[in-house]
Amino acid sequence: MNGTALIHSIIDGILTGSVYALMATGLTLIFGVMNIINVAQGIFVILGAYLSYALSVHFGIDLFVGLAITIPTLFLVGIVVERVFLSRIKGPEKVVMSILVTYAISLVIEGILNMVFSVNYVELQAWYVDRSVRVFGYWLPYIYLLGFALAVVLLGALYFMLYRTRFGASVRASLADQTSAALVGINVKNVSTICFGIGIAVTAAGGMIYGATNAFNASSSYDLISRLLVIIVLGGMGSIGGALAAGVFMITVEDMVSVIWGPVWSSLTFFLILVIILSVRPQGIFGKLEARLA
Amino acid sequence: MNRRKELFRALGVTSVALATLFTLSTTSGASSSGTIAKGQPVLIGASLSLSGDFSADGTAFQQGYELWAADQNAKGGLLGHKIDLKIVSDASSATQVVTNYQDLISSDHVNLTFGPFSSLLTLPAAKAVSRYGYAMVEGAGGAPSVFQAGLTNVFDSALPVASGLVPFAQWIASLPKSQRPKTIAYVTSTDPFTEPQIPVAEKIIKAAGVKTVYYKTFPAEATDYTPIADAVASANAQVVILGSVDVPTVSAFMQAFEQAHYNPKAFIATAGPDQGAAFTKAVGLANADGMMVPNAWFGGSKNAQSEKMVAEYIKKYGGTAADVNADVAEAYSVGQVITAAVKATGGFDNTKIIKYLHSGVTIQSVLGPVKFNSLGENIKPTAFTFQWQGSNFVEVNPATDPGATKILYPKPAWKN
Numbered sequence: 001m002n003g004t005a006l007i008h009s010i011i012d013g014i015l016t017g018s019v020y021a022l023m024a025t026g027l028t029l030i031f032g033v034m035n036i037i038n039v040a041q042g043i044f045v046i047l048g049a050y051l052s053y054a055l056s057v058h059f060g061i062d063l064f065v066g067l068a069i070t071i072p073t074l075f076l077v078g079i080v081v082e083r084v085f086l087s088r089i090k091g092p093e094k095v096v097m098s099i100l101v102t103y104a105i106s107l108v109i110e111g112i113l114n115m116v117f118s119v120n121y122v123e124l125q126a127w128y129v130d131r132s133v134r135v136f137g138y139w140l141p142y143i144y145l146l147g148f149a150l151a152v153v154l155l156g157a158l159y160f161m162l163y164r165t166r167f168g169a170s171v172r173a174s175l176a177d178q179t180s181a182a183l184v185g186i187n188v189k190n191v192s193t194i195c196f197g198i199g200i201a202v203t204a205a206g207g208m209i210y211g212a213t214n215a216f217n218a219s220s221s222y223d224l225i226s227r228l229l230v231i232i233v234l235g236g237m238g239s240i241g242g243a244l245a246a247g248v249f250m251i252t253v254e255d256m257v258s259v260i261w262g263p264v265w266s267s268l269t270f271f272l273i274l275v276i277i278l279s280v281r282p283q284g285i286f287g288k289l290e291a292r293l294a
Numbered sequence: 295m296n297r298r299k300e301l302f303r304a305l306g307v308t309s310v311a312l313a314t315l316f317t318l319s320t321t322s323g324a325s326s327s328g329t330i331a332k333g334q335p336v337l338i339g340a341s342l343s344l345s346g347d348f349s350a351d352g353t354a355f356q357q358g359y360e361l362w363a364a365d366q367n368a369k370g371g372l373l374g375h376k377i378d379l380k381i382v383s384d385a386s387s388a389t390q391v392v393t394n395y396q397d398l399i400s401s402d403h404v405n406l407t408f409g410p411f412s413s414l415l416t417l418p419a420a421k422a423v424s425r426y427g428y429a430m431v432e433g434a435g436g437a438p439s440v441f442q443a444g445l446t447n448v449f450d451s452a453l454p455v456a457s458g459l460v461p462f463a464q465w466i467a468s469l470p471k472s473q474r475p476k477t478i479a480y481v482t483s484t485d486p487f488t489e490p491q492i493p494v495a496e497k498i499i500k501a502a503g504v505k506t507v508y509y510k511t512f513p514a515e516a517t518d519y520t521p522i523a524d525a526v527a528s529a530n531a532q533v534v535i536l537g538s539v540d541v542p543t544v545s546a547f548m549q550a551f552e553q554a555h556y557n558p559k560a561f562i563a564t565a566g567p568d569q570g571a572a573f574t575k576a577v578g579l580a581n582a583d584g585m586m587v588p589n590a591w592f593g594g595s596k597n598a599q600s601e602k603m604v605a606e607y608i609k610k611y612g613g614t615a616a617d618v619n620a621d622v623a624e625a626y627s628v629g630q631v632i633t634a635a636v637k638a639t640g641g642f643d644n645t646k647i648i649k650y651l652h653s654g655v656t657i658q659s660v661l662g663p664v665k666f667n668s669l670g671e672n673i674k675p676t677a678f679t680f681q682w683q684g685s686n687f688v689e690v691n692p693a694t695d696p697g698a699t700k701i702l703y704p705k706p707a708w709k710n
Contacts, residue, residue: 215545
């Protein structure tokens with residue numbers, strides 16, 4: 001085993017894991033507040049990547065500058081999807097129904113993206129996408145460093161919104177007990193809609209980084225959603241802190257295993273860790289109800 | 295009373311089983327009769343990956359099948375019957391592909407079947423089709439596992455994959471000692487298309503004294519290639535052979551190598567660079583310079599049939615000859631093989647078609663001559679190595695081939 005490669009894999013894992021954590025945060029927020037498992041999260045990530053692609057190719061807008069357009073756009077898309085499709089799902093079968101409805105949404109979006117952009121793979125291009133900087137003898141790609149910084153800023157903003165604003169208090173109250181929240185005057189329906197919008201909006205940033213580091217087409221969403229679901233289950237469904245920790249932890253371990261034992265073991269380890277941790281803590285790392293937003 | 299109930303139940307089960315057997319036998323019977331009423335179209339069924347991991351290849355295959363059907367219909371179809379293609383999507387799933395072919399045969403009553411994309415899907419598909427006595431001519435299932443399954447109904451018109459890297463390996467071995475690389479890295483996806491190619495190449499290259507400094511496999515379902523590519527880069531081999539099945543894999547390795555400021559003297563990937571515009575659009579044309587790929591066909595092929603197909607493709611879809619995905623030609627050749635078999639047997643009887651294709655006959659196609667051995671492998675094609683040189687995709691070896699261009703070696707630096 002090469003020591004340099006091992007340290008490099010840890011750095012790769014932390015930088016890449018933070019971006020996965022950002023994408024998973026939206027998913028866990030939606031589940032926490034709405035009890036909805038949004039299996040369309042992967043296709044929203046790809047939609048975010050394609051929006052960045054369209055702005056970059058057709059209007060010459062820088063990928064990061066373009067986020068000023070793509071994040072609000074996906075927020076609005078999320079609001080519309082929640083109001084038109086998801087707010088109608090009620091009753092004891094809500095979680096199961098939400099999987100079916102969001103899967104259907106994902107297929108529709110995939111079909112539209114295939115029609116508009118074709119199935120040929122594309123990759124986001126910018127001067128910083130293929131370049132890197134040497135730090136203590138390691139070449140660190142700019143795009144991963146920028147992605148890490150973006151994830152930190154957006155997760156910090158999300159944390160601030162949840163803990164330092166009146167709306168955040170409403171979200172946390174809805175998360176703890178929707179009936180009690182409604183009794184104290186919180187409009188739980190509006191809180192759910194906005195939370196879904198936020199959950200989808202963060203995929204614009206995750207999608208942009210994903211699209212700059214991977215060639216993608218609409219079908220790339222299938223690879224993404226399985227990983228995102230593993231991260232939020234491991235972190236504890238509904239826990240933002242858990243999604244962050246699990247995202248960084250899982251990807252780092254996977255990358256290390258790839259270097260120590262070989263890449264063929266990395267995916268297996270990814271799911272093996274999930275099984276082991278869930279057998280000890282079925283609720284996930286941060287899965288206690290009172291710690292959902294820890 | 296209970297005994298009577300049990301008796302009736304047993305009779306019921308037996309009746310259903312017999313009815314099912316009867317239905318299956320009549321379905322197979324219909325296919326083996328091989329006749330289609332005058333004025334009725336011939337229905338050809340295929341399952342393709344129009345979504346999922348192989349969607350780009352599946353769509354290129356669809357273009358190839360449709361291009362062939364349009365050409366053949368313009369000539370009067372098959373034995374005077376208009377060709378109708380029934381193409382369904384398997385979402386790149388080895389389970390769905392089986393269901394699709396079962397449905398195509400038992401519900402849609404297709405007369406003939408064309409193969410899916412990839413060896414991974416061809417094997418289960420060919421097994422399913424075999425149960426109904428149908429032939430499966432395909433252009434993307436060249437892995438040894440497909441031919442070792444003991445099937446007699448599968449015919450691959452493309453290059454058998456195991457020999458794909460041989461010309462490249464022989465070229466490395468033939469270099470004067472002063473130019474010959476000293477180290478090489480092998481990294482491959484766990485896929486029946488990629489894995490068999492590597493040991494064949496390694497044997498030749500190792501015998502030439504080139505040291506293997508990295509040899510690892512990665513799971514086909516991998517999504518994050520960065521740590522793998524970084525590990526290859528840190529091995530600092532002079533040559534890299536990548537066992538890839540698609541563009542994203544090659545693209546991820548190229549990007550990681552560039553970020554690590556690592557540029558091997560030669561870099562060949564088993565698939566990806568052969569996908570024309572689909573490849574250059576993803577990696578950028580400038581960075582494609584020097585990238586190599588093994589195959590038996592390219593858009594600039596001097597084969598007259600191929601030139602005609604490429605011209606038709608460009609007329610319909612635009613682009614240049616270099617933009618045409620090799621999948622298109624592989625799919626088109628499937629149609630040509632079936633055309634020859636139907637004409638020779640005078641009908642659509644799958645049993646006769648299978649017998650004809652096993653007879654040792656040579657069929658001309660856009661890929662060149664096609665002749666099947668007893669396993670269904672095409673024994674005629676020659677393996678070539680192709681390379682991106684500027685905006686051109688050219689044949690570079692075997693260097694003895696009259697159509698070969700001088701290889702770009704060492705590979706130019708990354709240009710993004």
